[in-house]
Amino acid sequence: MANEEVQTALGDVAARQLANATKTAPQMGRITPRWLTHLLQWVPVEAGIYRLNRVKDESKVIVDCSDRDERVLPQTFVDYESPAREYMLTAVNTVVDVHTRVSDLYSVPYNQISEQLRLTIEIVKERQESELINNREYGMLHSVAAKQRIKTRAGAPTPDDLDELLATVWKEPGFFLAHPAAIAAFGRECTRRGVPPPTVSLFGAQFVTWRGIPLIPSDKLALERHKTNILLIRTGERKQGVVGLFQPNLPGQQTPGLSVRFMGINYKAIASYLVSLYCSLAVLTEDALGVLEGVETNKYYDYNKRA
Numbered sequence: 001m002a003n004e005e006v007q008t009a010l011g012d013v014a015a016r017q018l019a020n021a022t023k024t025a026p027q028m029g030r031i032t033p034r035w036l037t038h039l040l041q042w043v044p045v046e047a048g049i050y051r052l053n054r055v056k057d058e059s060k061v062i063v064d065c066s067d068r069d070e071r072v073l074p075q076t077f078v079d080y081e082s083p084a085r086e087y088m089l090t091a092v093n094t095v096v097d098v099h100t101r102v103s104d105l106y107s108v109p110y111n112q113i114s115e116q117l118r119l120t121i122e123i124v125k126e127r128q129e130s131e132l133i134n135n136r137e138y139g140m141l142h143s144v145a146a147k148q149r150i151k152t153r154a155g156a157p158t159p160d161d162l163d164e165l166l167a168t169v170w171k172e173p174g175f176f177l178a179h180p181a182a183i184a185a186f187g188r189e190c191t192r193r194g195v196p197p198p199t200v201s202l203f204g205a206q207f208v209t210w211r212g213i214p215l216i217p218s219d220k221l222a223l224e225r226h227k228t229n230i231l232l233i234r235t236g237e238r239k240q241g242v243v244g245l246f247q248p249n250l251p252g253q254q255t256p257g258l259s260v261r262f263m264g265i266n267y268k269a270i271a272s273y274l275v276s277l278y279c280s281l282a283v284l285t286e287d288a289l290g291v292l293e294g295v296e297t298n299k300y301y302d303y304n305k306r307a
Contacts, residue, residue, distance in 0.1 A: 026115050031122045034129045035216045038203060039175055040244040041236045042256060045280075050087040050245050052282055053080055087138055089247055089278040092127050096120050096273045100265060117260055117273060124258070124277050130220040132244065132281050133177075133231075140177075140231055140242065141221075145286040155296035157186040157230060159195060162210050168290035169232045172239050173213055177231040180217040181297040183208055192301050226298035234288040241288040245280040 043050070055061075056079040064074050096116050103112045136142050148168050152161050157178075166173060178186075187208060190197050199206045200214055207214040213232075221228055234241035246257030253259045257279055263272040283289050 023109065025110055026119055028119055028122060030126060032126065032129075032219060033203075033205070034125060034218075035203070036129050036132060036177060036218055036220075037125070037244070039216065039233075039235060040132075040242065040281075042244040042246050043237065044248040044256075045087075045089060045245045048089040048247055048278070050089075050280065050282055052085045052087065052284065054084070054285070055079070056081045087245060087280045087282050089245060089280045090131070090135070090137070092124050092131065092277045092279070094120060094124065094275050095263065096275060097270050098273070100269045100271055103271065113271070113273070117275065120275055121254070121258065121260075124275055126220075128277055128279055129218065131279070133218065133220045134222070135281075138281050140233070140281065140283070140289060141229065141291065143281075143283045144231075144289050144291045148286060148290040150290070150292055151294045152292060152296070155294065156189050156299040157182055157292065157295045158189045159193065159210065161292055161295075162186070162230070165230065165232045165290050165292045166211060166213070169234055169287060171287065172234055172241075174233050174235045174241065176210070176213060176215040177218055177221065177233060178215055178295075179219060179221040179223050179228045179297070181223055181226075182221070182228050182230055182295050183215050183217055185295070185297040185299065186210070186215065188299070188301065191303065223297065226296055228295050228297060230292040230295055232290045232292075237284065239288075240285040242281065242283050245282060247278040250276070250278070 060076070061078055062074040062076045064071075066073065098113050098116050106112055131139060133139050134141055150161075150164055150168065152158070162176070165176075187197065197208045197210050197215075200209050200212075201207075202214060207216060209215065215230075221231070235243070237243055248256065250257070250259040252261040258275070258277040261274045261276075263274050265271045
């Protein structure tokens with residue numbers, strides 16, 4: 001045809017046949033920072049058992065500040081709760097299958113086995129964080145004592161609510177743990193009152209704080225019908241706080257408490273790898289953990305209008 005355009009240079013489609021595309025490692029949106037596991041103190045557990053010993057009746061331990069006389073000194077002893085509570089480590093497990101043909105032929109530039117294991121381990125660690133918060137046996141939400149549970153005054157999380165929560169965990173509180181939507185809701189309430197909360201840098205990231213205590217985000221706190229909870233946590237054995245538990249020196253250990261073991265190749269030429277993570281959590285004293293319940297996250301304001 002008279003109007004047909006004549007190609008005068010090599011086109012993109014043909015040129016791409018000689019080009020190598022720069023490839024990323026596999027990306028996964030479910031991966032989160034998992035700040036909780038970084039902030040907890042982790043205690044190695046021998047034989048998978050952690051026994052928590054508490055004092056039975058502290059009020060019966062009597063001491064006296066005597067005057068300069070010869071009065072009889074009080075006699076006392078410290079009794080222990082019996083039986084002591086024991087925490088058993090639980091396992092998060094899965095088996096990763098990789099066909100040997102795939103790993104042999106398609107492992108450049110990224111090793112297929114390594115990437116399959118890397119992404120699986122990320123999901124296992126995401127589940128670990130969820131269990132630390134929600135597990136019905138040892139999770140923090142189910143370990144809060146009745147006297148350490150408070151409710152919001154008006155639904156949305158206000159500075160007054162967080163102050164009341166701080167009064168329940170007043171001995172060296174470490175951090176608040178909240179759903180990102182709850183932190184955003186708290187920020188709106190602070191803005192409405194003209195008291196924007198300051199921020200602090202931890203692990204190279206910025207966190208909102210209240211009374212100097214950081215609000216750490218985690219999407220593992222349930223958000224249902226725009227309602228959630230906010231936890232306040234004191235951590236560490238020395239502070240009689242909350243501690244994470246793990247099994248040390250596992251066969252095939254990759255990180256503390258997590259192991260990867262090769263299980264063999266079956267008759268279909270599929271190689272299998274067992275990924276196991278053993279963990280639990282203990283609240284050493286009741287006042288180490290408090291929760292603000294019924295936190296509403298769907299209240300918004302027109303800041304141009306006067307309250």
